[in-house]
Amino acid sequence: MKKTFPINVIKHVAAQLLLAIFLVVTGSAEPGHNQNVLDREVTLNIKEKKLEYVLNKIEDQTKVTFVFSPKLIQSNRLVTISKSKEKLSAVLNELANDLHLEYEVAGDKVILKRQISDKNGVEVDNSVPEISPIPITGKITNLKGEPLSGVSVLVRNKGGGTSTNANGVFTINAEDGDVLVISIIGFKTQEITIGGQHELTIRLEDAVAELTTVVVGSRSLRPRTNVESPVPVDVINSKDLLATGQIEPAQQIQFTAPSFVSNRQTIADGTDHIDPASLRGLGPDQVLVLVNGKRRYNTALVNINGTVGKGSVGTDLNSIPGSSIERIEVLRDGAASQYGSDAIAGVINVVLKKKTGTQVFAHAGQQYAGDGANLQFGFNQGFKLGKKGGVLNLTGEVRHRQPTNRAGDYLGTVYNSNATQDEILIAQNGGWDRKNNMYIGNSKQLNAYGEANLELPISNKTKFYAMGMYSYRKGKAAGFYRYPKQTTQVVAQLYPRGFLPYIESEINDRSVMAGIKGKMASAWNWDVSTTYGGNQFRFDVTNSNNASMGTSTPTSFYCGKLGFQQSTTNVDFSKDFGSNLKLASFNVAIGAEMRIDMFKITPGQEESWKNYDPNSGKAGGAQVYPGYQPANAVDENRSVVSTYVDVESDITEKLLVNVAGRFEHYSDFGNALAGKLALRYKILDALSIRGAISNGFRAPSIHQYFFNNTSTQFQLINGTLSPSNTLTVRNSDPIAKALGIPDLKEETSVNYSLGITAKPSRNTSLTIDAYHIDIKNRILLAGPFRRTPAGTSIVDQVLNNAGFGTDVQVVQAFSNFVDTKTQGVDIIFSVSPQLGKGNLDLTLAANFNETKIKKVKGTDKIPAVPDSVGNYFFFDRAEQSRIELANPKNKVSLSANYQLKKFGFMARATRFGKVTSWNADPRLDETYDAKVVTDASVSYNILPQVRVTIGANNIFDVYPDKLKWFQIGNGDKTNIYYSNTSDGRFQYSRNATQFGMNGGYYYISLSANF
Known part of the structure; x- marks a missing residue:
């Protein structure tokens, strides 16, 4: 008969084995030392508390450490014990006898084990009655x-x-x-x-001395709410972000911060994969993004196609896993003097989770139209480290987004420019699907993320902290269909019906940060940190051809990579001298920063860019996105050194003053200096006024210095979108200098803001903030400089002299050639009344803004002289409207969130103001009316730890206004119909966007906390 061992015996042997390993690693103390440990005195007066609680009390008094398995010794058992200056040995013996435990002493450690049997070998019953919450x-x-x-x-x-x-x-x-x-x-x-x-x-208590709290807009150690700060700051917690029903951080902020706008672009090359975002109607590169208060690097991508933010280099918020975000702080005021370049419009600070426990997120949904399915799974786990408050928080997340398609019916010719002959050819070739020859909408994306956030106390006044983040994203987006009639672009033997080329992206983001912070004996707080991160964007083109190669062409191409890396080291000190000066606060912060920017362009394979038969008239390179050439290769860097001082003081109980100044030196263009004065005055305890004046700057990005390539961009010519090979040259290139474009310099700004804040009751608040921002020498893409039909313009001469044939029709370069003025107002009202047995949160948030071009600066070769309808030779009305009219001038949101026991109800209505797209021909201008998008959801706690939400975004399936057809001509002449639809393919504008073109979306999500 086979002998079996009781499970308790197996557990006992395992515990003994673990103890032996522990003793080998730690080394056991000598018996005399163990006896000293057991002689230490203990005083206890505990009634019906858990065993683990009792052991913690003993540890505090004797400085011993208990080592045990909570499950094995059943540490949730209730214990009653009363001792006064009793030896530890006596206390342990009593606990061991009463609870059937055994213990051994190793140095200052006491190892607790479960007693398997008594002295007579009889198995001990250790069962514990269930404890009800x-x-x-x-x-x-x-x-x-x-x-x-x-x-x-x-x-x-x-x-x-x-x-x-x-x-x-x-x-x-x-x-x-x-x-x-x-x-x-x-x-x-x-x-x-x-x-x-x-x-x-x-x-x-107020967290006056919390070193772990980061709030943008102030370096004071005195915490301030959004109604107490001298400048407006929105604080959006993770709960509010999840309540939007969105799964991408940029879209979550879009529906929670009134002055923030981010919309997905389509048929825009790399910008299909990275969404440009703006604050207060300014450019994507005029808002600074921080993570845990440290500067976040920009993307490697330069937006050079016809989208909002053309010419800008922004920061990709969607490279941050949403499951890792604790809260987002949006500073709506110029802050270059506090945080450096890019902070003209404001600052967005993403604060990562730093809590223990387990959180799980899951989301599934799709568009009403049946496409655009989204799947998300996120996991966040926090571990307690040591007994001094250390924590390690880990996040993993996967998101999969299917594409959407809102293309219209193609009404143009396919095989032949003659409509009648074309219909004959279509019939001969088996017909033509006019609905599905374009993909206009969201790109396809697969995203995977990993993140770690660590904080570990070294001593009572010193902490080590670190953060690491990685994301991998694979995307796929379509370009314009190449029809058989486009004989210079299509190899007919391979694609007799033409082809739809795809741009496939591979985007890698990596960042690490580490630092030490603490407090000196002199009460100075100090923080030393270094951050390294970057973005790499790889381009591949599939389902395409290089027409100049004929039938020997590949159909898939590696087109090269863009890379941007940034290394930043910060040293910061702060101290509150308020008590010395007999003031409530007088916080002085000083610091320095050293930054290195690195930009790289890696060429693609030769077939992706070369024209193998330039005399044939066939287009060279991969159709949709020609690869980067060896001549485009870049491997450059620059250094930036800066220092700042920031003083904030409660001069009186009513008056708060903040003064800041910053100096930066750039290795590539020179120096920049910025300053700020901000005030807040309490008229009443519940009513204050605040205001600020500052000057700011934005240095030209290293991308804007060195980016160059040749791309296929579609220009509207005589009402039809036609492909044009567009050459983007460096600012220092001889072609740019031949066109008279001066060297790049920094943008400079002056910001004014004035507001009121009110908190008439504990659950009601109101903030109204007006702002005015003047920007000089704004950096944009100067161009498109186009060839002329006669071939005699300065552009023709410059391109011909540079050796470019007619295969390049357009040239553009970065330049400081525009001054702008932006003004607006932000309004946020919130109230949280008790409604029945539940709690209701109501929020009204609104932004009204307007940007105007004050001045267009010409070059010494091409003066800024507009024609009769306002087109400059190098800055037409379409480019002007991209700055002034392409983003909504107002956004108003009203949301209600009601919680009743296990149920939650959310409803939100967001009104996006009208947008306008101008054309070089004013007769083709279009304005798209304001629309209201409504979101709603219902949630329920199926368990105390698990919450399920069912909802819909854009519940009424609202779309923007459709593009129009225009009739141009006189009654006595043949009428000509022009359209911005590109022969019916575009139903909605891609040049001016409000909230996207995908319609309604329904979803179910699950969140769990353990």
């Missing part, structure tokens, strides 16, 4: 006794959590011995151990 109720206030709503209440190391309602009240199930973690931004986190009490009153 009990409801705990409480009220949370600030030190003034004012209730705090939205405070997070969690049971540490367990599932389950809640938050306070408008009256500061919460209810949660917990057991005796459980630890409640109470937290909210701006206040110190508290931990409370449950020990028989069922009702709690908790008062939270």
Whole structure:
């Protein structure tokens, strides 16, 4: 008969083995030393608390460390013990006898094990009665006794959590011995151990000395809410981001921050894969992005096609996994003096999660039209490190987005420019699908992310912190269809019916950051950190050809890579001298930054760019996106050194003053200096006025210095979009200089803001902020400089002299040739009334803005002289409208969120203002009216830790206005019909966007917290 061993014996042997390994690693102490440990005195007066709680108390008094398996010793058992200055040995013996435990001493460590059998060899019954959770109720206030709503209440190391309602009240199930973690931004986190009490009153202290809290707009250690700060700051928590029903961070911010706009582009080369975003109607490169308060690198991509933000180099917010975000802070004010270049419109700071526990996110949905399916899975896990508050938070996320297609019926000719003959050829070739020969909409994307955020106390006043992030994204987007009639572009033997070429992207983002921060004995806070990160964008073209190669052409091409890397080192110091000066606060912050920017262009394979038969008239290179040539190769870097000082003080109880200044030196163009003065004055306790004046700057990006390529861009000529080979040259290129384009220099700005803030009650707030921003020497793509039919213009001469034949029709280069003025107002009103037994949050958020071109600067070769309808030779009306009219001039959102026990209801209506697209021919100008997009969802806690949400974005399936056909001509002449639709292929504008062109979207999502 085969002998079996009881499971308890197996566990006992395993525990002994683990103990042996532990003793080998740590080394056991000598018996005499063990005896000293057991002689240490313990005083306890505990009634019905968990064993783990008792052991923690003993550890605090004796400085020993208990080593055990909570499950093996059943540490959730309730213990009652009373001792006064008793030796540790006696206490341990009593616990061991009562709870059937064994213990061994190794140095300052006590190893606890489960007793398998008594002295007579009889197996011990260690079963423990089930402990039922009990409801705990409480009220949370600030030190003034004012209730705090939205405070997070969690049971540490367990599932389950809640938050306070408008009256500061919460209810949660917990057991005796459980630890409640109470937290909210701006206040110190508290931990409370449950020990028989069922009702709690908790008062939270302001987080005045919290080194871990990062709030943009102020380096003061004194926390300030959005109504107390001298400049407007929106704080959007992860709960609000998830409530949008969006899964990409840029789209989440679009529907929560009134002055932020981000829309997906289509038929725009690389910009199909990275969404340009703007703040207060300015460019994507005029807003600075931070992660955990440290500068985030720009993307490698330069937006050179006909989209919003043309000529800009922005920061890709969608390269950050949404599951890792704790909150997003949006500073809506010029801040170049505080944070450096790019912060003309403001700053977006992404704060990553730094909490323990497990969070899981899942999302599935698709468009009403049946395409555009999205799948997301995110996982966030936080680990407690040590006993001093260390934490490691890890995130993994995968997102898959299917493409959408909103193309119209193609009405043009296919095989022949003669319509009658073309119909005969179509019939002979089996017909033609006029609906599906273009893909206009979202690109296809597969995204995978990993992120780690670490904070580890080294001592009571010093912390080490680090962050690492990686994302891999694979995308696929279509270009314009190449028809058989386009004989210079199509190899008919390979594609007798033409072809739809695809641009496939491979985008890699990597970043690491590490630093140490602490506090000196002299009360100076210090922070030293270094950050390294970058973006690489690889282009591949598939289902295409190089027409100059004939039938020997490949159909897939590697077209090269763009790369941008950035290394930033910061040293920061701050101290509050308020008590020395008998002021509530007088915070002084000083610091320095060293940054290195690196930009690289790697050429593609030869077949992707070369014209093998230039005399044939056939186009060379891969159709849709010719590869980067060896002549385009770039491997450049520059260095930036800066220093700043920032002083903020509560001069009186009513007056707050902030003064900041920053100096930066660039190795490639020189110096920049910026300053700021901001004030806030309390008229009443509940009413304040605030204002700021600052000058700012934005240095030309290294991309704008060195980017160059040849691309196929479609220009509207006589009402028809026609392909034009467009040459983008460096600012320093002889072609740019022959056109009179001067060397690049920094953009400079002057920002003015004035606002009021009101908080008439604890759950009601109002902020109204007006702003005016003047920008000089704005950097844009000067052009398109086009060849003329006669071939006699300066552009023709310059291109011919440079050796470019007629295969290049257009040239463009970066230049500081525009001055602009932007002004507007932001309004945010929120109220959280108690409604029945539930809590209602209402928010009205609005932005109104207008940007005007004040001046267009010509070159010494091509003066800025507009024609009769406003077209400059190098800056036509279409390019002007991209700056002034392509983004909505206003956005108004009204949202309601109601929570009732396990149920949640959300409804949000967002009105996007009208947009306009001008044309070089004013008769083709179009304006698209304002639209209201409505979102709604219902959520339910199927378990205390698990919440399911069913909802729809754009629930009424609203689309932008469709493009129009125009009739041009007189009654006595043949009427000519022109259209911005490109022969019917475009139903909606791709030049001016409000909220996209995909229609309604329904989804189901799941979130769980453990």
